[in-house]
Amino acid sequence: MISDRLDKLVDEMVTTGVRFEDAVHEFEKRFIAKVLGSCDGSLTRTADALGIHRNTLTRKMAGYKLKKRS
Numbered sequence: 001m002i003s004d005r006l007d008k009l010v011d012e013m014v015t016t017g018v019r020f021e022d023a024v025h026e027f028e029k030r031f032i033a034k035v036l037g038s039c040d041g042s043l044t045r046t047a048d049a050l051g052i053h054r055n056t057l058t059r060k061m062a063g064y065k066l067k068k069r070s
Contacts, residue, residue, distance in 0.1 A: 025064075029066065032050065032057070032060060032064065032066060033064075036061075041068040043058065
């Protein structure tokens with residue numbers, strides 16, 4: 001099911017001319033924000049859930065201008 005939804009989204013993005021870099025950027029930003037929210041703003045838990053180092057998460061959050069919840 002997710003594969004079908006993703007196929008449709010990719011088809012739409014290709015048809016409308018969305019650049020690969022823009023698609024990856026937006027996906028990563030939203031994915032990090034969603035996981036961060038589900039981890040109640042805990043950077044350690046978010047990094048663990050994403051399978052990345054906490055420093056990498058912090059760097060990506062700064063790049064995407066994402067803030068952890070207080």
